[in-house]
Amino acid sequence: MLRSRTKLIELGKRQLCRSMCKSSELTLVEVDDKTGIATLTMNKPPVNSCNLEFLRALKSAMKEIESNKCSGIILTSSNDKVFSSGLDLNELRQPNPERLATFWKELQEMWVTLYLSNVPTAAAINGHALAVGCVMAAACEYRVMLPDFTIGIHATKFGYVVPPFIVNTYLSVLPHPVVERALLQGKIFSTQEALQINLIDEVVNSKDEALCKCADFIGSFEQTNPVARALTKRQLRAPFAKQLLEDPETELRESLEYINTPLFQESLDQYLLQLKKKNKK
Numbered sequence: 001m002l003r004s005r006t007k008l009i010e011l012g013k014r015q016l017c018r019s020m021c022k023s024s025e026l027t028l029v030e031v032d033d034k035t036g037i038a039t040l041t042m043n044k045p046p047v048n049s050c051n052l053e054f055l056r057a058l059k060s061a062m063k064e065i066e067s068n069k070c071s072g073i074i075l076t077s078s079n080d081k082v083f084s085s086g087l088d089l090n091e092l093r094q095p096n097p098e099r100l101a102t103f104w105k106e107l108q109e110m111w112v113t114l115y116l117s118n119v120p121t122a123a124a125i126n127g128h129a130l131a132v133g134c135v136m137a138a139a140c141e142y143r144v145m146l147p148d149f150t151i152g153i154h155a156t157k158f159g160y161v162v163p164p165f166i167v168n169t170y171l172s173v174l175p176h177p178v179v180e181r182a183l184l185q186g187k188i189f190s191t192q193e194a195l196q197i198n199l200i201d202e203v204v205n206s207k208d209e210a211l212c213k214c215a216d217f218i219g220s221f222e223q224t225n226p227v228a229r230a231l232t233k234r235q236l237r238a239p240f241a242k243q244l245l246e247d248p249e250t251e252l253r254e255s256l257e258y259i260n261t262p263l264f265q266e267s268l269d270q271y272l273l274q275l276k277k278k279n280k281k
């Protein structure tokens with residue numbers, strides 16, 4: 001057992017090579033030749049809302065980065081005002097049952113891929129990060145954010161019961177009483193508030209600075225063995241992912257049932273109306 005683990009560790013060291021990853025229209029991946037760090041830029045106009053295709057593109061970009069043995073992932077956005085506006089609410093409104101099930105499975109898989117990524121992950125939050133946008137940032141190991149933006153999970157404001165894996169993402173970075181209050185209030189934090197509660201690690205003044213800080217964070221693992229690091233991370237995070245890994249079907253069934261309730265659909269209609277009205281003012 002010990003011998004096979006040592007072998008694995010040596011293999012991991014040797015395989016740490018640098019290569020370019022492919023990009024899709026929805027995601028751009030650039031790999032730094034010197035550091036091996038991959039910057040994964042979310043690029044779904046206008047606001048990086050996660051529909052089925054975007055979740056799929058994110059998941060496959062992350063898997064490809066990992067398979068190319070990059071040294072880490074920096075997640076950021078091509079929009080300089082919005083990191084991600086979370087799930088595409090149109091996927092949830094009067095959904096086609098098959099598409100909704102596929103969409104939700106992609107959400108689960110994207111989350112597992114990011115949360116349990118073998119490589120160090122960092123979020124350069126260069127705009128608002130709402131709901132699943134916040135979840136993606138919180139699933140990373142390190143977060144820096146530009147001033148005057150907002151971040152948080154406000155699902156209860158539009159009639160949504162937050163699923164366990166989303167709760168667990170918050171619990172990975174925030175103490176239980178803070179999570180409880182934030183989720184029950186549907187609290188959206190300013191950059192400064194997010195720093196105060198340690199939802200983010202640092203505030204930065206530009207996207208370039210954000211990317212540098214994230215690269216420094218990833219570089220801080222240079223002296224660690226990538227396989228030992230990855231296995232330790234998995235051990236630490238496994239309890240938070242256990243439920244979804246062991247029984248994704250139950251979470252899927254419960255979410256689909258809930259999304260289809262008149263209570264949720266009515267709240268969603270009202271919320272979408274408000275969102276559109278805001279833009280007509």
Ligand SMILES: CCCC/C=C/CC(=O)SCCNC(=O)CCNC(=O)[C@H](O)C(C)(C)COP(=O)(O)OP(=O)(O)OC[C@H]1O[C@@H](n2cnc3c(N)ncnc32)[C@H](O)[C@@H]1OP(=O)(O)O
Nearest residue numbers: 046049085086087088089090128130131132155160275279
């Ligand atoms: C069981 C149910 C599952 C519930 C799960 C919850 C997790 C989620 O992730 S749900 C997503 C929640 N997200 C939001 O509530 C974000 C709403 N958006 C905003 O607050 C703002 O758009 C913004 C602060 C992110 C950006 O503001 P900005 O002024 O730059 O852009 P807008 O003009 O508001 O948006 C442009 C355009 O995009 C539409 N839109 C924005 N967010 C979403 C979204 N999440 N889903 C679908 N569409 C979205 C917005 O309505 C505008 O559309 P029009 O140009 O057609 O008016």
